[in-house]
Amino acid sequence: MADYVIRKLEEIPDVLGDYPGEMRMATPEMGNEQVAFTHRRMPPDTGGKGSYGHHHKTQEEIYFVVSGTLTFKLGDDLVEAGPGTIIRIPPHVVRSVHNETGEDAELVMVSVKVDDPRGEVHLTDGFWPG
Numbered sequence: 001m002a003d004y005v006i007r008k009l010e011e012i013p014d015v016l017g018d019y020p021g022e023m024r025m026a027t028p029e030m031g032n033e034q035v036a037f038t039h040r041r042m043p044p045d046t047g048g049k050g051s052y053g054h055h056h057k058t059q060e061e062i063y064f065v066v067s068g069t070l071t072f073k074l075g076d077d078l079v080e081a082g083p084g085t086i087i088r089i090p091p092h093v094v095r096s097v098h099n100e101t102g103e104d105a106e107l108v109m110v111s112v113k114v115d116d117p118r119g120e121v122h123l124t125d126g127f128w129p130g
Helices: 026-030
Strands: 022-025 035-042 051-056 061-067 070-074 077-081 086-089 095-099 105-112 121-128
Touching: 022 026, 026 035, 035 095, 070 086, 095 121
Parallel strands: none
Antiparallel strands: 022 035, 035 105, 051 095, 051 121, 061 086, 061 105, 070 077, 070 095
16 A cells, blocks of 8 residues: 555545635645645635634644735735745734635645644634725
8 A cells, every 4th residue: 555645636625615616625635644735716706805814823824826816914914916926924923815806816725734723723803804
């Protein structure tokens, strides 16, 4: 038996349900022991604007914009990021991302794997007014 795992993105379940776009959290499906890996496809006008932001207790996150253009709210700053942009966000920075364009965008999020992802996250209601 091989010591590696190979999956196609479409084999990873989409956790968004009825929310537009896709979010595929590969970590459990791949059996990752150290690294959390998530792919997100964001249709136009989706994301955190008009909603909450979040930060973490201990996890830094690396966001990689694969395609399209996304707007990030990082603390009080708004940052527009196009394809090939990499953003490192330390745990304490409240963040959210939104697709304000007319095209789909793709984003990859990478962090250290934690045993209790929900316990790691702190939500900030009203972080990015619509």
